[in-house]
Amino acid sequence: MELVQNFPFLTIVFSLTCGVFCAVLKARTAKRLCLCWLTLTTVMSLAVLVYTMRTNGYYVYRMGKWNAPWGNEIRVGILEALMASVFSGVMLLSLLGGMHHIFADCEPEKANLYFTMCSLLMSSLFALIYTNDLFTAYVFVEINTIASCALVMLKSSARTLVATTRYLIMSLLGSGLFLLGIVTLYGITGELLMESIAEKVREIFASGAYSLPLTVIIGLFSVGLAVKSALFPFHSWLPDAHGNATASSSAILSGLVLKGYIIVLIKIFYRVFGLDVIVAKQVSQFLFLFGVCAMIFGSVGAIRERDLKRMLAYSSVAQVGYIYVGIGLHSRLGMVAACVQIIAHAITKPMLFIAAGGFIDVSGGHKSMSALTGAGRRDPLGGVAFTVGALSMIGIPFFAGFVTKLHLTQGALESGAATMTVALAAIAVSTLLNALYYVPVIFNIFSGRESGEYKGLRVRWRADYAFSLVCFIALNIGFGSFSRIVVGVIRRGLELFGM
């Protein structure tokens, strides 16, 4: 076995240890440790990606002396390595971009715990991406839940406390349903490893036994993870949590944490139940419908919002809807679109949140639209980044968001007439709505009618903030212009994923 193959396991385990060390270090040292480690994990994940691309396949890494059904194992393929690289890179950039906010918003002696939470979150995201075992997924889902709630409440204020409480209660409700699903599935199959369950499920499905339990289990998984990833009817906790947290937290939560749960759901759908069962149980139709509703109602919520960060949070609800519509098309093209959207949103929304953090800096700490008038002039780099992000969200060609819409449209065109009509209409309406709330913001931040109060204010030059935004802009335009390469990688990854 080559050394590269150990990297996924090393990234998971030593991210945990890095978090443990951050908890006892001074905040500045913890920051350095965490950033160094995140750089290293990004490089390691990229190395794994290159390795899997070169060997054109995936490999199974057993966690211990024993093979799969006895021990734990992780499965590393092209898609997983790609996601891990993107996630760890985005985590690094989000931390860098909001660094001064972290130190301003957290209590000084607790700032080191921010990096603890980030490391643990990263570890759990890696584990969720790579895991091949349902119970491992549950354990790391819990780490993910607690760490992400802690990221919200590290900015100590009444609102974040309330938002955290709502977030935590909803998340735990989701975990409860998810765990009940795992347990019931264990009851009828007797397995926890995804491949073994898939085998048993196929037998059970063919024999026609346990038809109702199977439906209910799929329902439990879907509802549990949909609550956690804020799919439309369960999104009420998201705007508060993402809108009130510190800039980096909002970026990480919107960009990565939601996607972690969706990746678990995709794994459960395609690697545990298989396409046949999912189609026969008609779960994807529900997800499709809720996804469409999320696209519309998320955007409507964003239009009504006068607070920039909450507006971005509502926009996340809409963007999560795109992913679910992609999954709900239950075709290969739909899945490609969903994966593209996971990546596109992961590199766009953090940029928007970090730019918004910059605007708030130059507007006396106010978040409302009226206070932000002209903020783009006071913080030009943030203004450019926000414009790029907004154009990407609307779906202008050569930006990341366009790639999603392109693939989603292709996926929709391939499906049945009714689905196609609904999906195309939803994409069109949602694009229009996105433009309706992003374009005024762009005009507003570049408007010359600044209120006198903040007029002379200029953003302080910060290397980390500038570096993060420049990287995000480059990533976004790069992904938008050379999407062919990434989409090719995703396609190959999905082939190995059993699609």
Added chain:
Amino acid sequence: MRNDGAFARLVRFVEDGTFQEESFTLSPAEKAALDTDTPENRWLTSVQHSEKPVGARLMSWFADKGFDLFNNLYRIASVFICVTLIGVLLTVVSFLPAFGSADNPAVNEVVERYVSRSIEETGTTNAVAGMISAYRGFDTLGEAHVLFVAACSVIILLRVDPSERKHGRLLNPDLLGEDLDFEPNTDLILRKAAKLLVPLSFIFGLYVILNGTSSPGGGFSGGALMGAGLILSSTAFGFKRTERFFGDEMYHVVKTACLTVYALLMAYFIFMGANGFEDHVWLGVPGGIVSGGLILPINAAVGFEVACTMYCFYALFRKGGL
């Protein structure tokens, strides 16, 4: 009016979620002042009422009614959802394999191997210990870190700087209530019992940790026992005495050391296993204390981590820091 016993107040506290509403609306004196019918007050109240335009009052009335309507709908919907959920789950249960039968699908080759080869592969006679720390050791590593991340979150929420920690966790002494009155100062029964029980719970905790490979127990249960000992000792003898041997620094040292040792042992075990190297771990004598190879040190590390975390929770809730 609400000066009845502490217990009744506690009951009300749990029931309706409020302690003394008056304290944050209007104090009785203020209320009485407003109730007296002086011209000033009449003017004041009339201003208060007329300040809002009719439209705004209508809006707020609708908002209130709308809120009620929403609440009622929400309640009806939740009852409906709950009843449906229970119904559906009961139906699922009726389809599940029979309880307690040997041929239910959960009893398969995995279980057989965990039981029949536990001794030769992991060196433990306790198949559960072998399963959670060796076969599925990665899950358990995650689990230990769940406890860690929760402890960190509670620290974020409740830790108060020692310099400001005059009245325990609460910064505002008005909110302290009668908590301090129940502070055990010289409770003889408690102290005598604690003198007997604290050493006992430590010894028992250690016993459970050490014998985790050959009898029921292990790191988590043993650690919880030791944590209970720490909590009992600080309740009976006050925090000062516990602080002498278990303070903030000690907590951080123990926790970091335990988790690092655990992660490193696990990493070594997984790395060697996955790459097919011999891991040179002596499995020990099955059934004895030194058995199970790495499981014994892992149990010890987990045990001490759990003990500190339990005590950390207690101390944070009680006084806002270790």
Added chain:
Amino acid sequence: MPDFLQNLLTNYYETAAVILFGIGFTTLLMHRNLIKKIVGLNFMDSAVYLFLASKGYIAGRLAPIITDGDSDPSKYVNPIPTGLVLTGIVVSVSVTAFLLALTCRLYDRFHTLDIDEITHLARKERD
């Protein structure tokens, strides 16, 4: 219908667990008091553990601790659910501590445990 009831009676552990789960779920959904919500969550968790533990039981067999070197798998119950329950309990303890700590902070701040009222008060407050 008699079949249905018969099966429920056979699986009486699971039935009890599911009803407990429902009670916990209802408590979580219907009560606005945070402490009650936490109690509801704990109910849900415990119910799942009961459910899981009952999956491992096999009538007439021993706990999976091998005595006298007799490692015949047909003599012991299934060890997997036991291990999973242990993991679950630790998760549940952690989460409960976190939620209670949050409740403490909220109570310090707003002097009430009613989540709706807390939300209402927090909206009025300016950050």
